Amino acid sequence: GAGVSQSPRYKVAKRGQDVALRCDPISGHVSLFWYQQALGQGPEFLTYFQNEAQLDKSGLPSDRFFAERPEGSVSTLKIQRTQQEDSAVYLCASSQQRGPGNTIYFGEGSWLTVV
Amino acid sequence: SQQGEEDPQALSIQEGENATMNCSYKTSINNLQWYRQNSGRGLVHLILIRSNEREKHSGRLRVTLDTSKKSSSLLITASRAADTASYFCATDEAQAGTALIFGKGTTLSVSS
Numbered sequence: 001g002a003g004v005s006q007s008p009r010y011k012v013a014k015r016g017q018d019v020a021l022r023c024d025p026i027s028g029h030v031s032l033f034w035y036q037q038a039l040g041q042g043p044e045f046l047t048y049f050q051n052e053a054q055l056d057k058s059g060l061p062s063d064r065f066f067a068e069r070p071e072g073s074v075s076t077l078k079i080q081r082t083q084q085e086d087s088a089v090y091l092c093a094s095s096q097q098r099g100p101g102n103t104i105y106f107g108e109g110s111w112l113t114v115v
Numbered sequence: 116s117q118q119g120e121e122d123p124q125a126l127s128i129q130e131g132e133n134a135t136m137n138c139s140y141k142t143s144i145n146n147l148q149w150y151r152q153n154s155g156r157g158l159v160h161l162i163l164i165r166s167n168e169r170e171k172h173s174g175r176l177r178v179t180l181d182t183s184k185k186s187s188s189l190l191i192t193a194s195r196a197a198d199t200a201s202y203f204c205a206t207d208e209a210q211a212g213t214a215l216i217f218g219k220g221t222t223l224s225v226s227s
Contacts, residue, residue: 004157033214042203042217043158056214091157093214103148104215106158 002026004107006092012113013082021077021110025094032075033104034067035091043091049075050097082114121204121221128225134191136221138204139184145207147180148215149189152201161189161202194225 005024013019025032031050035043036059045059051072060067064083069075079086089109095102122137138147146165150158164171164180164187171178177190191198201222205215 035214035217040219042219045214045216048214093158103160103163105160106150108157 004092004094004105006090006107006110008110009108010111010113012115015084015114016081017114018078018080019082019112021079021090021092021112023075023077023092023094023107025073025075025092026105028096029094029105030072030097031095031102031104032069033093033095034075034077035093036061037089037091037109039088046077046090079112082112084114087112087114121202121218123221124219125222126224128194128223130194130196130225130227132194132225134194134198134223134225136189136202136223138187138189138218140187140204140206140216140218141185142206142208144182147178147187148205148207149176149178149187150203150205150217152203152220154200158203191223194223196225196227199223199225 007022033048034046036046037043047067048056049069052069064080066078089111091106091109093104093106095104120139128134144166146163148163149161151161152158162173162176162178164178175192180187201220203217203220205217
């Protein structure tokens with residue numbers, strides 16, 4: 001596609017509910033990133049994939065957060081037993097490859113509100 | 116954790132004026148990038164400056180990088196109301212391991 005596509009754009013979840021957020025990166029992009037952005041803050045790194053391999057998950061805040069990219073294209077970020085502090089915008093980004101100088105393109109984000 | 120710190124946190128100017136935003140960071144970097152984010156939208160890449168570059172231009176944007184001071188500035192000349200947005204600097208750390216590290220951003224408001 002022309003850009004990084006994320007769905008759903010908006011999600012309201014009841015506390016304790018599981019949610020799944022989908023990311024379609026730009027076609028052919030090897031690298032895929034997930035970020036979490038709280039209101040009024042900058043994006044915080046969650047995890048990084050190169051093709052289907054999850055090379056860095058150091059930013060995932062707890063074991064309730066899980067991400068996968070089984071075929072090296074579409075990625076899903078899953079949050080189990082959501083808590084109010086999980087309310088944020090979840091941004092997906094992709095780039096042609098990992099490395100200095102590669103522009104990272106962001107999607108519009110999935111806005112999660114946990115009530 | 117966030118590496119970059121933007122300054123000021125908020126900036127209000129009139130159309131036609133120049134806007135300058137600063138960013139400081141802590142570790143050695145490969146490059147520094149600036150992004151814009153309109154309210155409720157995703158991040159849009161503006162410009163990338165490599166660690167061996169000192170200045171870069173793109174249209175009305177001018178970015179400088181001073182690696183000795185670990186700082187960068189973004190200048191928007193002849194600002195327009197459409198430039199109203201949040202601006203973030205993001206660093207690509209020399210010690211590879213994670214992706215871009217973002218600051219907290221500067222909120223720019225341009226009034227007509």
